[in-house]
Amino acid sequence: MVSLDRPMPFPMNLKYRGVWDYEGLYQLMVQWFEDQGYEFHERVFKHKVPSPLGFEQELGWYGWRKVNAYVKFWIYVYWHVWDIKEVEVVKDGKKKKMVQARLFIEFSGKVELDWQNMFTGSKFVVAIQDWMNKYVLHKTITGGWEDELYYRIHKLFYSCKEFLNMETVHNASAHRY
Amino acid sequence: MAKVYNKYDNVDYFSIIEDTRIKHKDFFHMKNLYVVAHEWCIEEGWGPRKDWIFPETFYMHRFTQEAGDELWIWWRLEKIPQDNTFYKYVLDVDWHIILLQSTEVMFNGMKFKANTGEPEFKIYAKLVYDYDGVWKNHWFLKHFYTLFAKRIFLKDLYAHKRQFHHELYRFKEAMKVYMKLKTYLPEPEGQKFYYNKEFN
Numbered sequence: 001m002v003s004l005d006r007p008m009p010f011p012m013n014l015k016y017r018g019v020w021d022y023e024g025l026y027q028l029m030v031q032w033f034e035d036q037g038y039e040f041h042e043r044v045f046k047h048k049v050p051s052p053l054g055f056e057q058e059l060g061w062y063g064w065r066k067v068n069a070y071v072k073f074w075i076y077v078y079w080h081v082w083d084i085k086e087v088e089v090v091k092d093g094k095k096k097k098m099v100q101a102r103l104f105i106e107f108s109g110k111v112e113l114d115w116q117n118m119f120t121g122s123k124f125v126v127a128i129q130d131w132m133n134k135y136v137l138h139k140t141i142t143g144g145w146e147d148e149l150y151y152r153i154h155k156l157f158y159s160c161k162e163f164l165n166m167e168t169v170h171n172a173s174a175h176r177y
Numbered sequence: 178m179a180k181v182y183n184k185y186d187n188v189d190y191f192s193i194i195e196d197t198r199i200k201h202k203d204f205f206h207m208k209n210l211y212v213v214a215h216e217w218c219i220e221e222g223w224g225p226r227k228d229w230i231f232p233e234t235f236y237m238h239r240f241t242q243e244a245g246d247e248l249w250i251w252w253r254l255e256k257i258p259q260d261n262t263f264y265k266y267v268l269d270v271d272w273h274i275i276l277l278q279s280t281e282v283m284f285n286g287m288k289f290k291a292n293t294g295e296p297e298f299k300i301y302a303k304l305v306y307d308y309d310g311v312w313k314n315h316w317f318l319k320h321f322y323t324l325f326a327k328r329i330f331l332k333d334l335y336a337h338k339r340q341f342h343h344e345l346y347r348f349k350e351a352m353k354v355y356m357k358l359k360t361y362l363p364e365p366e367g368q369k370f371y372y373n374k375e376f377n
Contacts (some may be wrong), residue, residue, distance in 0.1 A: 052287045
């Protein structure tokens with residue numbers, strides 16, 4: 001039977017060590033979820049004070065969006081930030097509060113099929129759904145929806161890289177979706 | 178009498194390395210060392226991020242009053258390379274830490290809580306083939322299993338052996354970078370993202 005939850009095979013990871021704008025990045029990502037029409041939830045927010053180097057935070061987010069009557073996209077973001085220390089920097093002649101920390105973000109997602117449970121009730125209906133997913137919709141699922149989700153997550157990933165002013169700010173797939 | 182089962186009882190495997198160890202006796206930060214190893218394994222696909230299914234099968238902490246604590250941690254890591262249906266990498270990591278005590282160290286004018294002790298990693302790497310028993314349990318394929326596993330797939334086996342070998346050494350390298358030991362791979366593991374034992 002074809003699985004109805006189709007997760008992205010590998011997550012995208014982002015690591016950054018240095019001075020960055022925590023508030024800005026946080027707002028940017030939440031805004032991205034809302035602009036793209038996702039229902040956004042912050043599932044976890046952990047705060048720890050372990051060492052003189054600073055505090056530690058762990059965040060877990062997810063967002064979902066209905067694509068059509070059969071498909072739903074889920075995006076998961078996991079943040080882990082170590083040794084956060086607030087610093088003041090002068091940027092464009094203005095004082096700004098930023099943080100010095102080590103940042104790790106993991107982006108992942110999944111395509112959920114049949115989120116309305118339309119094909120339930122009898123073995124025959126389930127078999128029809130399986131046949132449909134395996135043969136009729138196979139290319140649309142793998143090359144269409146799964147691809148779309150991947151590139152949409154990639155755009156969020158790219159926005160973060162751009163915000164952090166990383167060296168490899170180049171999005172080869174900017175024209176997709 | 179009860180029979181003791183081993184997870185390698187009914188599978189065929191190829192030992193990448195029988196036993197490799199890293200041992201270190203100095204100050205270090207136990208939590209940071211654990212975090213480095215844990216994060217490395219997750220990032221490289223050896224375990225899930227969800228803690229409740231991370232394959233830490235054993236954790237023993239033995240407290241002593243004077244000598245320092247003793248820890249045994251067993252990680253039974255598995256990875257299926259590129260969704261392969263025939264090969265599976267199995268990495269067994271046994272941590273053994275003795276004489277573990279809390280201490281304080283000074284770095285860059287700051288006082289840190291740290292530990293002293295003797296951590297040792299014992300690592301066993303095994304390349305398991307036909308891990309689901311698809312060939313061995315099939316009424317037709319079982320007759321050709323040995324021929325395919327040992328002759329026809331031999332090049333594949335060597336390719337996976339090389340890849341696994343490389344990953345194993347990268348894990349060792351990550352631990353050695355934390356402990357500030359000498360390394361020989363072209364680029365140190367961890368990309369200077371995690372702290373080493375000197376909080377740098």
